[in-house]
Amino acid sequence: MLDKTGNQAPVWIDETTCSIDDFKRHLEQKTEAADYPAAEEIVFNIPVYNGKTLLQSTASETGWRAVMAEWNRSFATGPGIIVIRKGYTDLALIDEVTGVLNRIMQDEQQLKAGKGDHFAAAGANTRIWNAHEKLCVEETELFIRYNANELLRRASEAWLGPRYQITCQVNVVHPGGKAQVAHRDYHMGFQDAALLQGYPAPQHALSPLLTLQGAIAHSDMPVISGPTKLLPFSQSYLPGYQAVLLPEFRDCFEERNVQVPLEKGDLLFFNPATFHAAGDNKTRDVERFANLLQIGSAYGRSIEIVDRLRMSLAVYPVLAELQAAGRLDARSIDTVVAATAEGYPFPANLDIDSPLSGMAPPSQQDLMRTALKEGWTAGDFASEIEAQAARKRSH
Secondary structure, eight states: OBOTTSSBOOSBOOGGGOOHHHHHHHTTOOOOGGGOTTOSEEETTEEEEEHHHHHHHOOSHHHHHHHHHHHHHHHHTSOSEEEEETSOOOHHHHHHHHHHHHHHHHHHHHTTOOOOOSSSOTTSEEEETTHHHHHHHHOHHHHHHHHOOHHHHHHHHHHHOSSOEEEEEEEEEOTTOOOOOOBOOTTGGGSOHHHHTTSBHHHHHHGGGGEEEEEEESSOBOGGGOOOEEOTTGGGOTTHHHHTTSHHHHHHHHHHOEEOOBOTTOEEEEOTTSOEEOOOOOOSSOOEEEEEEEEEOTTSSOSSOOOHHHHHHHHHHHHHHHHHTTOSOHHHHHHHHHHHSOOOOOSOOTTTSOOTTSSSOOOHHHHHHHHHHHTOOHHHHHHHHHHHHHTTSOO
16 A cells, blocks of 8 residues: 555554644645535535535436535545535424433433443433434334435435444433543544554554444534534544544644534535544533434445354364363463354444443454453353343344
């Protein structure tokens, strides 16, 4: 892989690969209106579109593909972000959905279940995990009307192509709620520095191609209420998953981020590698209500169904016996774990496996490694891994 200067780019990314001076120069790019002719305006280097106008004026598939090409360029090599004003013009529909989601939220709060947040302190906000399914089951017709949105589909296909999969998580930031720390999002944005260093650079480049991040504004979001802080052009800085964890890069984010005020019904979409963070809600009375979208590529799946729970239950007692007898060294044991158990913790039921102490719940591999390290019996391991599997249900 060659970098922009034609030199051999590094395969392995760590702190030494991250240059704050290079990053700052990277951020000096400017968005040219000529490159985004369908946009209504450019705000803080972000193309802003009028959804109502697009729907009225874009009659052909050729016209839509031109607009979608603009969005794709923005996500890939431009600022990484678009805003669509009037993404929903039926605000009564938004209010109906908000009412149902508030009811779900209240019901869940009655259960007093502790729910964490990936990048914010507990209590600053209230989440509904898997709001997509919960709304569907609670009010199916309303779910249908809410999701029959052409602009949402076009934005998703502009980045991911067809057969994408929607997930969404409601986030209500309360008056006085503090900002999140700067971060990138799912997938690699949910992993720590040590694990990230194990992935070669092409995987760092691949991760943002598999997800589109978005938000539907369910309330007006003036800047004082803390709409998402965004750093245009940060998504195309290759070492960014490592860099965003470093203090000097987070300081740079705080110095240079922008916030676009949103109105109820507006849509925001961005490359998940964009440095971003929810802002401080400095109001006394605004409950900032957004339905956050993480839309996944159809290609993030394996070719075969493999029952790794079944495999893990079969392998663990034999592997533990070989370890105890000293017949396999530690490296070989770890290699067998990697070949047997599921290494990725998602998709997860975040109502149950909520990130109260980290960004992700443990994977099957994590559980097996812990069991081997601590000398669990086969029965104890079976109980724990079967309980973990049960938590993968959505209800």
